[in-house]
Amino acid sequence: MTVTKNGDxxxxxxxxxxxxxxRAPLPGDIDVDVCIVGAGFTGLWTAYYLKQAQPGLSIAVVEKDFA
Ligand SMILES: Cc1cc2nc3c(=O)[nH]c(=O)nc-3n(C[C@H](O)[C@H](O)[C@H](O)COP(=O)(O)OP(=O)(O)OC[C@H]3O[C@@H](n4cnc5c(N)ncnc54)[C@H](O)[C@@H]3O)c2cc1C
Structure with missing residues (x-):
């Protein structure tokens, strides 16, 4: 039986x-229309709906941990 540790x-x-x-960090400065800090639900849905509303937008989602 495999025991999975909870709370991690x-x-x-x-x-x-x-x-x-x-993933590798950004190689340096980048130029985007929108930068979203945090790839949680709020950040990812914001990026998704912004892109739906305006497909031409360039969007960077910056995450310190993992998405
Ligand atoms: C134990 C637990 C169980 C849960 N279970 C459920 C569930 O079953 N169903 C449900 O609907 N909800 C559940 N929730 C609630 C749900 O996880 C939150 O409501 C949701 O994650 C909030 O999303 P958020 O995008 O606002 O924040 P978060 O998900 O916390 O995302 C914020 C992101 O920003 C990143 N970040 C923060 N600071 C920086 C920085 N300076 N630079 C770069 N990145 C940064 C973080 O690493 C994180 O990835 C649970 C929460 C917990 C703690």
């Missing part, structure tokens, strides 16, 4: 063996 990463991440590797 989510069950879904724990179930697939832990967090996926982090």
């Amino acid at each position: 990463v989510s069950f879904w991440f724990a179930d697939m063996g832990g967090l996926p590797p982090c």
